[in-house]
Amino acid sequence: MESAGEYDYIIVGAGTAGCLLANRLTRNKNRSVLLIEAGGRDDYLWIHVPVGYLHCIGNPRTDWLFNTESELGLGGRSLIYPRGKVLGGSSSINGMIYMRGQRGDYDRWADLTGDDSWRWENVLPIFKKSEDHHAGASDVHGAGGEWRVEKQRLSWQILDAFRDAAEYVGINKVEDFNGGDNAGSSYFEVNQRRGVRWNAAKAFLRLAAQRENLTIMTGCHVERLLIEDTEHGKVCRGVQFTGGGRAFTAVAHRETLLAAGAIGSPQILQLSGIGPAGRLNGHGITPVVDLPGVGENLQDHLQLRMVFGISGAKSLNTMANNWFGKLKIGLEYALFQSGPMSMAPSQLGAFARSDAGQGTPNLQYHVQPLSLDKFGDPLHGFPAFTASVCNLRPTSRGHVRIASNDSYAPPRITPNYLSTSEDRAIATAAIQLTRQIAAAPPLARFKPQEFKPGPHYTTDEELVAAAGQIGTTIFHPVGTCKMGRMDDPLAVVDSQLRVKGVGRLRVVDASIMPFITSGNTNSPTLMIAEKTAKLIVAGEN
Structure with a gap:
């Protein structure tokens, strides 16, 4: 040796x-x-093109290619469990969303450990130290640091309508998710520099x-x-x-x-x-x-990927379903570093409460102008949007355990999604809230029709089963x-x-977090x- x-x-x-x-x-x-x-160097082209996460996840050049054990709460399904295996780690293959979580997350860490240095007011300056926010320095943001934060370089009519519909049901529009209270809806800010991933x-x-x-x-x-x-x-x-x-x-x-x-x-x-x-x-x-x-x-955030077919609005499904559309998208990115190739996997975000008893938002939406059956599958052939909603503070607990004494053998990953009655109740409430948003007047002109899981799931028992069918990791272990x-x-x-x-x-x-952050x-x-x-x-x- x-x-x-x-x-x-x-x-x-x-x-x-x-x-x-x-x-x-x-x-x-x-x-x-x-x-x-x-892993290797981060010199793979698709790391740097934002939409290139599609080519990085599931690719042995950049991903550990982990899978979960069969999950009882997901109907016995095993999920892919992407983790970055390259310089930059998961920041080289993730969704690029800049999100700190909520004030209460860090105060809870401080209470658990007895160490006040973890309180929000003490970690906020640490967040700001490395930050280079597009709007410059402020009470809650830093400028001149290494971690670039920018606005996204595109918007979508259907996502703007979803945001209006969310406001209609009581989820107010906000400009910034990162001031300690992320309640409301907005386009996510991302770790990019002029339309290129910033890992x-x-x-x-x-x-x-x-x-x-x-x-x-x-x-x-x-x-x-x-x-x-x-x-x-x-x-x-x-x-x-x-x-x-x-x-x-x-x-x-x-x-x-x-x-x-x-x-x-x-x-x-x-x-x-x-x-x-x-x-x-x-x-x-x-x-x-x-x-x-x-x-x-x-702990992990289980996202429930609800899909709605629409009419009268563009979605990536129809824009990228032929060679001419793909060529147009590619040229826009090559010339201006904008358009769909500059997209983070999710563009619009919203934070809401599953019920009135929640002190702070416990649901997060990642809304996308596209749809597919599962990651890695082709886009659907009809215009649609996906409203993924996750329980921010799950009570289900899983584990990571070695399978043998061979260091090259992948460990056994068991998240135990939906294993508590609290998580199952919040999952049913999340699906019901999403249906309320989709039925709100601001979305009516686009005639949203629930495709996944389907409107025939109505009882609590049926909705829990539906959550198990459409639930998947959002990559936050x-x-x-x-x-x-x-x-x-x-x-x-x-x-x-x-x-x-x-x-x-x-x-x-991230393994040291006693409780997962709310985002x-x-x-x-x-x-x-x-x-x-x-x-x-x-x-x-």
């Missing part, structure tokens, strides 16, 4: 969190950093890669962490990994930072003997630290290395993201990394 060298810090995973960590930790030229990424690799790694104190190794698969017993307890000394048919070890003198995401981080911990002791023994892995919470507490107090039996890390029972090891990614999870992950980088630097003194 070859030595890949000795460093102050080793970062495992060059996704959203890993790219920012590498940038921040190499600002001081006296720190040496190794960044290890299983974490461009934002944070491009500059850092020029620094002599950063070593980046791509195409390298981390097999396990190197844990040693010392007089002060167990300590992480580095990592063991493979790449190019060779086996390596690397040593970290200060810390190893696990930033492999909500699937990869618990998998690596378990392979390293950190996790539920009984389950590890069952796979022939000697437990190093018995942490029952590793891989548990999986979090929580599998939960942050919490030291006496919390399911906590994996403390409020500074240090792994319980192992020195010099932190987890820095898209990419930019909250960036904030987590920014906050932790500051902690690490401060702790050196």
Whole structure:
């Protein structure tokens, strides 16, 4: 086994969190950093064209190609579970939506951990630090940072009508979802620069890669962490990994930072003997630290994709159903970086309450001027829009567990969607609210007809079954290395993201979220990394 060298810090995973960590930790030229990424460079054309996510998800060049186990709540279906396997991680293949969540999300984290640094008023400046908002600096937005936020470069008549219909049923129009209360409807703001995807690799790694104190190794698969017993307890000394048919070890003198995401981080911990002791023994892995919470507490947003056929308005279904239409769309993007090829997967958003008892919005809509049976299938041959609605704060909990002691074997991913009565009740309410919006007068001239799941589903029992048929992931897995107090039996890390029972090891990614944020999870992950980088630097003194 070859030595890949000795460093102050080793970062495992060059996704959203890993790219920012590498940038921040190499600002001081006296720190040496190794960044290890299983995927390759982000030089694939379709990463950068916004609509190119269609070519990145399900592509082994950019996606881990995970699948869930069969889901009882989804009628026994298994879902594809995309995760970025490339520099930039999931920020290279995601929907590009800039969303922070709600004030209450972070206050809830602070209450759970007893650490007020996670409160909204304390994390807001951290969000602003990396932000470069199109409208400039304000009380809630930053300017001049690396993380570019822009308006979308197109609008659709049918989406404007949906927004009017949402207002008719009480969902007011707003201009900004990111001030701490995201109630209302608006076009999403996106991480793009002039119609081109702006991923974490461009934002944070491009500059850092020029620094002599950063070593980046791509195409390298981390097999396990190197844990040693010392007089002060167990300590992480580095990592063991493979790449190019060779086996390596690397040593970290200060810390190893696990930033492999909500699937990869618990998998690596378990392979390293950190996790539920009984389950590890069952796979022939000697437990190093018995942490029952590793891989548990999986949360995700299940989107219910309701499809409505329309007439009298354009949708992407009809615009892109022939070679002339596709050529026109391609020329518009080539000349102006606008039009359908500059689209995020979802353009219009709305946040609403499933019932009057909800203190803040607990439903999020992603509305699209297109429809298809499932991801990867061709567009329908008739004009339509899709109103995807998800429960923002699900009570269902799943898990990520290794399938064997082979680090190359994909883990078993079990989200347990719709496994609680609360989630099933909210799913039925979400479908009913969507039908109210579709039936509102502002949409009447387009004659919306429910295609999926279909108007014949009416009783609560039928609507739960319908939710299971049209439900799919919106790619927001979090929580599998939960942050919490030291006496919390399911906590994996403390409020500074240090792994319980192992020195010099932190987890820095979406897996540490104790509760999922009320919206898209990419930019909250960036904030987590920014906050932790500051902690690490401060702790050196």
